Amino acid sequence: MPSLKQLSINLATLREQWDLRQAVEGCARHGIRAVAPWRDQIAKVGLTESACVLRDNGMRVTGLCRGGMFPAPTEAGRQAALDDNRRALEEAVALGAECLVLVVGGLPGDSRDIAGARRMVEDGIGKLLEAARPAGMPLAIEPLHPMYAADRACVNTLRQALDLCDRLGEGAGVAVDVYHLWWDPELEAQIARAGEGGRLLAYHICDWLVPTRDLLLDRGMMGDGVIELPRIRGWMERAGYGGLHEVEIFSAEDWWMRDPEEVLQTCIARHGSAT
C-alpha cells in the first residue's frame, strides 16, 4: 500500500481555495512532504518568496507546471513561446523542482495541420533542451488525452511521447498521468519501455468519472472513477519508477468547491486505500 511519504499534491487541486503559501502550509500540516506548484501560483506570491515557503516547509517539488505551448502561427510567436519556456526553466531551477512539466500545445492559430504542430513541438523542446541539459533540469513531456489534441497538447499517447524522447535524446522524459493515458491498450508496454529508457519522471493520479460532464474540469478523486490505479502503479513500479504519486484534480463543480482541509484529508485517505 502506498504510504504518505509517497504522496505529492499538485497545487492545481487546491487552486480555488488557497494561494501557494496557504496550500504549502496546509499540506505540511497534514504531513504531506511534496507538492507541485503552477507558474501562476508562483507568480502571485513571487519566485523568491515561493522558494522560501517551499524550503521552510521542507517540501519536495515533484514538478513545476508548466512549460510547453510551443506551436504558434509565426516565427515570432514560436520564439516568444521558447523565451517563456526558458523563464519556466529558470523558475524550476530556482524552486529545486524535480522536473519541468511540458504541456506541449495544440494547433497554432486557425491551423488544421496537426503534423505541423507536432514538428513545432519537437523543434521547441529540442531548443529548450539546450538550456535544460546544462541546468540539470529534466523536461517531462506530458502526453495529454486525445480530447485535448486540438487546443492543449498534440502529444497524445505515451508511445508518441517516447518516440519524441528517442529523437530528442538526453534530458527529455515523460510525465505519466493516469487521466490522460488509462484507456491506452499499450499503456503497460509503453510504461515498461519508458522505464528501460530512464524516462519516467513523474506519475500523476486522479480518476476518470462516468459520466464525465466537462472535458476539462471534471476529474475525479481516486476511487470515485474507473481507472485501475493499483494496477497502473504496479506497472510503474515494475518499470523502476521510484518517484512520488502526485494528485492532480481539476474539478470546478466538486473538489474546488470543498473545504481544502477535507480535500487534503480525502487525498491522503484515498491515496492509501484506492491507488
Added chain:
Amino acid sequence: MPSLKQLSINLATLREQWDLRQAVEGCARHGIRAVAPWRDQIAKVGLTESACVLRDNGMRVTGLCRGGMFPAPTEAGRQAALDDNRRALEEAVALGAECLVLVVGGLPGDSRDIAGARRMVEDGIGKLLEAARPAGMPLAIEPLHPMYAADRACVNTLRQALDLCDRLGEGAGVAVDVYHLWWDPELEAQIARAGEGGRLLAYHICDWLVPTRDLLLDRGMMGDGVIELPRIRGWMERAGYGGLHEVEIFSAEDWWMRDPEEVLQTCIARHGSAT
C-alpha cells in the same frame, strides 16, 4: 473533389427532425443515393416497411448502426448481448446493408477491468462472426474516441481494432470515423495497414469543434472544425477504399435543432468543398 455519388447520410444526423421514411425521402429529394440507419429508427417504422422505403428510393445502405455492446457483468448478460447482435445481423441482411457497424461497449457494470472488457468484446465478435460469415455480412468494428473508453467502446485506436481483426480473421473489418481517430499520430500508417488487409468497410465524417462543449453531442459539420478531412480522405483512397463518405453528426444544440432541408443542403455543400 468528392461527388454527390460518394455521399451517404447517417440518419443519426437527422434523428431529431425526421423518422426513417421522412429522412430517406428527404435524402432522395436532394439527390443523395445512400444512407445508414440506426436500429431504433428501423424499429419505429418496422423492418419490412423500412426495407421497402429504402428499396423504393433506390438507397444504398452503407451500414446498419449498430451492433456491439458485448461486455456484461454476467454470462447471461453477455448471452443476451450476443442474441441482440444476432438480431442486428438479421436486420442488416434484410436491409441489404454493406456492413453491420459495431460499437463494442465499455466497462461492464461497476468493473474497472478494461482488459477484461476487451476480452469480452473479442469473444463476442468471434461468436457473432460464426453467424455473420455464412450470411456474408461484414462486421465493421468502429474504434471510438478514448473519451468513450469507459462507457461506450473499449476499442479506441485503429491499431487496436486491426490487431483485433487480425486475431478474428475473415469477416471482420473497421469503420474509420474521423471524429474518433483524427488525433492519432499513427492514423495514416494504420489506414494503409487496414487497406492492405482488405479491412476498410466504412468511412464516417464530421468535424471536431474547438471548443467541444459536450463529450457526446457536440460534433461539427465538415469544415467547421479542425480535422484535415481532405488529407484523411487521401489516405483512405491511397489505401484502396472505394466506398462512400458517410456523414454522421450528433449535435444536440445545433444541427439537430435546424430545418432538416438546411442540414442536408449543408452536408452536400460541405462534402463537396471541405472534405
